[in-house]
Amino acid sequence: MKKAFRQADREALITLGLYAFFFVWWTVFAFGLGSGDPEEYSYVWGLPAWFFYSCVLGYPVMSLILWVVVRRFFVDIPLDAPDEEQHGEEKK
């Protein structure tokens, strides 16, 4: 069971990494492209470029990355593996 917990912890760290990535993506595009004068904005599909990249493109990109990461680094561990030592205690 210890191994399962270790794996779960590793996956939690990866998740936080992805979360940080999304934060950076969101911030860089929103403020990098959107801080200037609205008169000088460029547009993609009629939307201001900052908005297009941070909001419209952001979540599909994130989902795609998740798809890859989950397949590469997340392990299919059993969730109800009986643990010999624990068996007595869980009954209380």
Add this chain to the structure above:
Amino acid sequence: MNVALVPLTGYLILTLLLALWAQRQASKNTGSGFIEEYFIGGRAMGGFVLAMTIIASYTSASSFVGGPGVAYKLGLGWVLLAMIQVPTTFLTLGVLGKRFAILGRRIHAVTITDFLYARYKSDAVVILCSVAVLLFFAASMVAQFIGGARVFQAVTGYPYEAGLCLFGVTVVLYTAVGGFRAVAVTDALQGVVMLVASVVILFAVVRAGGGMEQCIQTLKSMDAGLITPSGAGGAIPAPMLFSFWILVGLGILGLPQTTQRCFGYKDSKSMHDAMVMGTLIIGFLLLFMHLAGVLGRAVMPGLTSGDLIIPSLILELLPPFWAGVFVAGPLAAIMSTVDTMLLLVSASIIKDLYIRYRLKDDTSKISARKIGRMSFCCTLAVGLLVFLASFNPPDLLVWINLFAFGGLEAVFLWPIVLGMYWRRANATGAVCSMVAGVAVFVLLSVGKIPLGGVHAIVPTCIVSLLAFWLGNFRGRPVSDDVTRLFWGD
């Protein structure tokens, strides 16, 4: 306008039938088996239902009515803010998912309070959690009902009370009868309804505004602030925007209604799938609804209250029959939040309080049929109370609702996260963190103390973390049993 009622009623009946069907899938179990069946659906959710139920219980009236309403007033900056919630599903599942699933099975947990009791072995923690759940959920449910009844009134023209009866009774009934399986399956249906509604509403707005480019240019000529990240008149300063990364970002790890879902899925694969699907779907939903709110301003400028934008768009842009179909979107968002909270309040009363304190955790003292009847009656009673309170909402509940979201995070965030990832976290620390968190949050919010645009949740989280750390020195060290249960050594 009567014609709008036909699809709406049909939808409510469909929800009820689906709930009944789901309930029949449940296996007949005894004793503690019943509890796990009724309150967590026998831990059998697959990826799609898991993703949908997390999204549906998270997205509420505020994402479908309130949020687009603010977006109407402030522009694209508010959509940017809403998109902070995109990671909700993958963050909850990725950080808590597997540990919750494994531990939930070991300790037979159906609520977050169960989990916290197993971790801290403290009655004070259980009582505080239960009070927080009962109080904040009751207030939120009433607020959701009110929101739903107002949308119904705006779209159909029927009185507020009629709408309240129609969908209030539906949601209370199917939750009480079907338990978790009914909630999860209807959440999935409601999620799909929300998705379709958001697409139709957005496309209707873009068409009415003469295309996306035209809409944006119209907004720009009204007020250039509407198309900047800081919003119209700079109403969304950067400190506020970034504090939402706590309030609706990392802080969601402390929301019992979404984190509880981590107990209920079938296997690792369901969780992996749900992380990907959930992110795509919630991003889509948030973007479409909030963008519809913003663009709605180009089509219908001059609404007195932003909250009216989504009902008004549905009413003005869609033919009456279809208005009835798509008002189901906001109602679905509301019902799927209420059903989850209702069941959790009931679980809290039955499992966290009655079974733990009256039966001393020994479910063999009571027959499965009796516990079943009690759970059903309890859910029904709580639902009816909330329903009745919504006719003439008491000021106190309306007031509490203002703190419900942040308050839940203040109570649950650190006890959950540190309980899982800090071996030395003990009960005293957890209690200090809960009390200090709520106190600071309420004081800052009630006192309207200016924090330079920073949301009250940010200092709240810092103070409750400090309180945890300080309280932890005074507490007793964690027992070996708990360490073994939670870390496997």
